[in-house]
Amino acid sequence: MDSNLRPRRSALYLPASNAKAIAKARTLPCDVVILDLEDAVAPEMKEAAREAAVAAVNEGGFGHREVAIRTNGLDTDWGAADLAAIATANVDAVLVPKVNGPDDVTAYEGALCAAPPKVQLWTMIETCASVANLPAIAAMAGPTRLSLWIMGTNDLAKEMRAQLTPCRTPFLPFLSMSVAAARANGIAILDGVCNEFRDLPTFEAEARQGLMFGFDGKSLIHPAQIEPCNTVFSPSETELAWARAVIEAFALPENAGKGAIKVEGKMAELLHLEQAQRLVAVAERIAAS
Incomplete structure (x- = not known):
């Protein structure tokens, strides 16, 4: 399937340490499953979560869904081991956090040198440095396996000390700049999460804002967000x-x-x-x- 045409309307984050959630993900109508080793996993559970994520992707059963594993950063105690384990796993993509510039992409590319060519590199856009280096990071899609960005608006809000409100006013310039840089380099791009998983009208409004900006889809934190997300990002x-x-x-x-x-x-x-x-x-x- 042409990667630029592949549906990526809904990308659901799941803690890789939660076996029940992973089993349920095989039945959910999301387009992408992201098994998270980073934010959703406590330090004492990192190694067990890594083993569970690799076992899950090797077991398969995810059907049409793309499956990615989000690693810890290379600057952490777990990042190098995460990437080494995932490089030989049956995964579609590796999602890496806190990419600040092209040198970080190069480092992650090197850490995945043992991975098959089909394994994609996806990166988070979630730091002040990254939004200042969008064109340079996007240009790395040419010489590397970089193929997709996901906005990390929660982390970006933390770094900026900005308020993350439903209208997302402080982040609007970065959202449009990120989409433009991604499109200029053939990179798919997903909007960040909406924390209001119990307030589906607010979620839908934010998803429609993302559609207006040109995102391919949106990252999610709860299964209840899948159906409205798929509806918003599907052609009417x-x-x-x-x-x-x-x-x-x-x-x-x-x-x-x-x-x-x-x-x-x-x-x-x-x-x-x-x-x-x-x-x-x-x-x-x-x-x-």
């Missing part, structure tokens, strides 16, 4: 109807070679055709999964 029937109308109109013989045509009373250009084709392709992959 209205969008699909318009997209198919644009594709069909440009395919007509009388429109061959034209850069702009009228479709259902609206102007459509070739850029709209490209957007329409992508929308339909994503919808077909969602349906197939």
Whole structure:
């Protein structure tokens, strides 16, 4: 599957130390499962969680879902061992925290040298240094296995000493800059978590804000957030109807070679055709999964 078209609407974090949660994840309708060794695991449980995560991905059973493991940082007591263990596991991606610049990407790439080529490197964008180095970090997608970013708005708020409110005003420039840098380098990008897992209207509003910014999907902290997240980040029937109308109109013989045509009373250009084709392709992959 083309990675740029792969549905990544919902990415659910789960503590790798929670066997019941991992078993349940195999039945949930999320697109991505992230087994967390970092924030969700106490220091005394780190090694056991690492073993559980590797065992879980090697056991499989996650179906269409991509499975990633979030490691501890290389600057911690557990990071190097995490990466060494995961490099030979049956995992789709390794998610690494606290990437501040391109040198960090290089270090993680080196730590994954034993991993098969199919194993992707995903990084968190969650530090003040990272948002100051977005273009340089994104450019590392060329020479490395870097393929996806996840916004870490909680950690970013902590570093900035900013208030993380539902409108996310302090972070809006960074969200748009991150999407632009990712798109310029062919990197997929997911929005950060919403802490209000009991308040689904607030969650949905934040998810729609992420969609407006251009994110591919959103990272989640609770299974209850999956369904509204998938709904927000799936093409609507209205969008699909318009997209198919644009594709069909440009395919007509009388429109061959034209850069702009009228479709259902609206102007459509070739850029709209490209957007329409992508929308339909994503919808077909969602349906197939």
